[in-house]
Amino acid sequence: MTTKLFIDSDNTVTLNCPQCSKSRVVDASRYMDRDRTVRIQAKCSCGHSYPVTLERRQQHRKPVLLRGTFTFDPPHGMSAPCRGSMTVVNISRNGVRLRFNTMPDFRIGDLINVEFMLDDTRQTLINRDVLVQNIAPPFAGVKFYRRHHLDNVIGFYLFS
Secondary structure, eight states: OOEEEEEESSSEEEEEEEOOOEEEEOOGGGGTTOOOOOOEEEEEEEOOOOEEEEOOOOOOOEEEEEEEEEEEOOGGGSSSSEEEEEEEEOOOOSSEEEESOOSEEEEETTTEEEEEOOTTTOOOOOEEEEEEEEEEEEEEEEEEOSOOOTTHHHHHHTTT
């Protein structure tokens, strides 16, 4: 079984041997510029080797399938406002990854509004403005725009 570890802000990661429970901190800065998932084989001083996936993200992402809608009002009247359906495929404290049936005509840095319902017991409605961070059709990664009272609800949801 592969262990997923988050790289700390100082570009280090703490490896914990599943065999003997020894831990050691290692420098992970050489992996920070890689575009893909980093998988390494860690070796403990006890001789045990184990697979590790290094996660460069700052926040835990929860995989989900939450249907919702988006609204995009292009700046300066470049084109007509559009509204459509989308699916949230993962969520973190900082933002969400969206999948679109029909890719809207927005760009990195554009502000859009997303609305979806969490699958928690309260069926919490999330209606947030988000900034487009990356686009890889049919997906877009977006970051929540400004702090919001729902940030605590999303934080709790992530670990439920």
